[in-house]
Amino acid sequence: MKKNASCDGCPNKNCFIGHIQSPEWKLKLSNSKHLFIQKPGQHIFLEGNPVFGIYFILEGKVKVTISGKGNKEQIVRLAKDGDVLGHRGLGGDFYPINAIAMEETVLCFVENSLLYSAFIANSEFTFEMMLFYSGELRKAEQRMRYLAQMNVREKTADALLFIRDSFGINDETKELNVEINREEIAGIAGTSVGQIIHNLSDLEKQKIIDKTGKKIQISDEKKLREIVSAFYP
Amino acid sequence: MKKNASCDGCPNKNCFIGHIQSPEWKLKLSNSKHLFIQKPGQHIFLEGNPVFGIYFILEGKVKVTISGKGNKEQIVRLAKDGDVLGHRGLGGDFYPINAIAMEETVLCFVENSLLYSAFIANSEFTFEMMLFYSGELRKAEQRMRYLAQMNVREKTADALLFIRDSFGINDETKELNVEINREEIAGIAGTSVGQIIHNLSDLEKQKIIDKTGKKIQISDEKKLREIVSAFYP
DNA sequence: CGCGTCCTTGAACCGCGTCAAGCCAGGTGG
DNA sequence: CCACCTGGCTTGACGCGGTTCAAGGACGCG
Numbered sequence: 001m002k003k004n005a006s007c008d009g010c011p012n013k014n015c016f017i018g019h020i021q022s023p024e025w026k027l028k029l030s031n032s033k034h035l036f037i038q039k040p041g042q043h044i045f046l047e048g049n050p051v052f053g054i055y056f057i058l059e060g061k062v063k064v065t066i067s068g069k070g071n072k073e074q075i076v077r078l079a080k081d082g083d084v085l086g087h088r089g090l091g092g093d094f095y096p097i098n099a100i101a102m103e104e105t106v107l108c109f110v111e112n113s114l115l116y117s118a119f120i121a122n123s124e125f126t127f128e129m130m131l132f133y134s135g136e137l138r139k140a141e142q143r144m145r146y147l148a149q150m151n152v153r154e155k156t157a158d159a160l161l162f163i164r165d166s167f168g169i170n171d172e173t174k175e176l177n178v179e180i181n182r183e184e185i186a187g188i189a190g191t192s193v194g195q196i197i198h199n200l201s202d203l204e205k206q207k208i209i210d211k212t213g214k215k216i217q218i219s220d221e222k223k224l225r226e227i228v229s230a231f232y233p
Numbered sequence: 234m235k236k237n238a239s240c241d242g243c244p245n246k247n248c249f250i251g252h253i254q255s256p257e258w259k260l261k262l263s264n265s266k267h268l269f270i271q272k273p274g275q276h277i278f279l280e281g282n283p284v285f286g287i288y289f290i291l292e293g294k295v296k297v298t299i300s301g302k303g304n305k306e307q308i309v310r311l312a313k314d315g316d317v318l319g320h321r322g323l324g325g326d327f328y329p330i331n332a333i334a335m336e337e338t339v340l341c342f343v344e345n346s347l348l349y350s351a352f353i354a355n356s357e358f359t360f361e362m363m364l365f366y367s368g369e370l371r372k373a374e375q376r377m378r379y380l381a382q383m384n385v386r387e388k389t390a391d392a393l394l395f396i397r398d399s400f401g402i403n404d405e406t407k408e409l410n411v412e413i414n415r416e417e418i419a420g421i422a423g424t425s426v427g428q429i430i431h432n433l434s435d436l437e438k439q440k441i442i443d444k445t446g447k448k449i450q451i452s453d454e455k456k457l458r459e460i461v462s463a464f465y466p
Numbered sequence: 467c468g469c470g471t472c473c474t475t476g477a478a479c480c481g482c483g484t485c486a487a488g489c490c491a492g493g494t495g496g
Numbered sequence: 497c498c499a500c501c502t503g504g505c506t507t508g509a510c511g512c513g514g515t516t517c518a519a520g521g522a523c524g525c526g
Contacts, residue, residue: 048466066374068382069463076374088371091364096371119363123356130352130359131324133366138321138329140373141299141309148380148423149301152482182505190381192483197506211505230302233281385514415473425515430474467526474521481514489506496499 034109038101044085046098051089053111057081060105061167061178065098065187073098075187076140078166084132102178146231147190156199157227159189160209164218175215267342271334277318279331284322286344290314293338294400294411298331298420306331308420309373311399317365335411379464380423389432390460392422393442397451408448 035058038044044055047067057079064077064085076097079085085107089095110118119126146158160176163185167178186196200216203209208224210217218224225232268291271277277288280300290312297310297318309330312318318340322328343351352359379391393409396418400411419429433449436442441457443450451457458465 066378068378072382074378074381076377088367088374091367092371097374119360120356123353123359126356126359126363127352130363130366133363133370134321134324137366137370137373138325140370140377141321142329144309144373144377144380145299145301145307147377148307149305193505194484194507195482198482198508201506426473427475427516428514431514434474469526470524472521472523475519477517479514479516481512483512484510486509487507490504492502492504494499494501496497 036107036109038105038107040101040103042101044099044101044105044107045089045095047095049095051086051093051095051112053109053115054087054090055085055099056108056110057083057085058106058108060107061102062105063100063102063184063187065100066096067098073187074190075184076143077136078163078188080167087129087133087136102180146228150228150231152189152191152195153199153202154228154231155189155191156185156196156203157224158231159185159196160203160216160218161221161224161228162188164221169218173213174210174217174219174221175213176218179215269340269342271338271340273334273336275334277332277334277338277340278322278328280328282328284319284326284328284345286342286348287320287323288318288332289341289343290316290318291339291341293340294335295338296333296335296417296420298333299329300331306420307423308417309376310369311396311421313400320362320366320369335413379461383461383464385422385424385428386432386435387461387464388422388424389418389429389436390457391464392418392429393436393449393451394454394457394461395421397454402451406446407443407450407452407454408446409451412448 038060044062059081062079062083062085063075064079065073065075067073079099085099086095088097119129143162146155150158163176163178163180167176169176182193182196182200185200186193189196200209200211203224204211206223208218208220210219271293277295292314295312295316295318296308297312298306298308301307312332318332319328321330352362376395379388383391396409396411396413400409402409415426415429415433418433419426422429433442433444436457437444439456441451441453443452
């Protein structure tokens with residue numbers, strides 16, 4: 001682990017690192033076999049893999065995808081440090097999705113037996129976990145609607161905001177805090193690479209974004225949100 | 234309540250009626266204010282309503298929708314007796330979705346304080362609830378992919394199967410066990426009414442369905458599933 | 467019988483996916 | 497230091513598929 005991931009002051013309400021950093025858990029997890037590192041592009045688990053437990057991201061970024069027709073991958077979630085991974089497997093035998101590291105990622109694996117004993121011992125943890133699921137479900141169903149009803153321009157804007165809200169932007173440069181290519185953006189928006197490029201160009205002409213540099217800059221977040229405002233309360 | 238809903242032998246693994254029929258709960262819920270009836274078309278709660286608790290469906294059918302651009306409603310879930318309703322609100326302040334009765338529906342309302350006390354008292358209940366969320370999340374993310382990648386013909390077939398799997402069919406007549414109009418089917422498929430009608434006609438010509446009677450009959454379920462088989466493992 | 471609601475059909479328009487061709491930047495080797 | 501290659505990005509054109517709309521049919525109801 002490059003640095004000690006901390007949860008103090010973490011703005012992410014659903015951050016579980018606090019739990020796994022408690023003395024009790026630290027002892028259990030001190031065995032190094034629980035921690036491992038994935039390089040960018042490496043998969044953490046794939047659709048159909050048996051479920052042995054869940055993962056906590058200590059550091060890094062991960063995309064969660066569902067593989068579709070003709071090698072198209074639909075990105076259903078973006079996760080970063082403090083997030084849980086593989087929780088969709090819980091209660092089933094096989095993962096229904098793929099998890100792939102987007103950059104060097106440090107993971108903490110918690111095997112089923114340990115996890116279940118935590119659920120039994122700590123009902124508050126179970127409760128929090130349930131709330132976490134509730135929030136994820138809400139988000140997933142919202143995105144369902146976007147995919148069904150938005151046109152491509154709106155989907156493109158929404159995908160950018162989705163990335164922005166998942167990984168954040170640099171306050172100064174307004175660059176997205178992640179390296180992401182057109183294909184991945186298309187995978188989030190649920191459209192083709194061609195359309196993404198087309199619409200990114202349009203957005204740039206309107207000075208809403210800037211893609212001169214390597215990373216996309218969101219110059220005018222307000223206008224970007226206006227594009228999709230009809231879909232948000 | 235027209236008849237006493239029972240959970241015995243219920244094939245639905247996620248049926249919660251068993252819980253609320255335990256002696257402990259029966260006592261708590263014996264107060265009649267917890268039970269109420271909704272007529273078809275009446276809403277149980279709407280987007281933006283404050284969350285006071287959750288609901289269990291004792292009898293009837295309910296559609297869960299998200300209202301979209303231009304009065305289009307996207308149906309994200311179909312629920313029947315034994316299902317929970319309003320659980321998306323848990324952990325948030327307002328419902329993110331609408332719940333509307335599709336036929337006369339008997340509901341049991343469980344207010345937050347009662348629910349939370351159940352979570353504290355019965356960690357197994359919390360655990361089961363968590364697993365339920367996990368399953369719902371999985372389903373929602375699968376449907377996300379379908380909406381993004383299927384063409385209209387596939388969406389139409391998938392919508393029919395979605396209804397069939399949610400509410401079942403009459404074994405003899407092969408009719409869907411629910412009255413549902415074209416607009417609602419379009420809301421499930423995430424397409425327009427025109428396309429639904431067009432594709433239903435096509436499916437009828439191929440003798441896969443029959444819509445002579447009032448309710449749609451699924452004559453050849455196998456062929457219907459073949460249409461979408463590329464999307465299911 | 468007239469009215470309303472839901473369903474059906476067909477035609478016109480246009481948004482979107484696809485593809486071919488070219489651009490640019492970074493890496494590699496002579 | 498330049499020539500070449502490769503992979504990601506960009507642009508524009510084409511054509512299919514889907515949305516939308518208008519007009520009409522089927523059915524139930526007052």
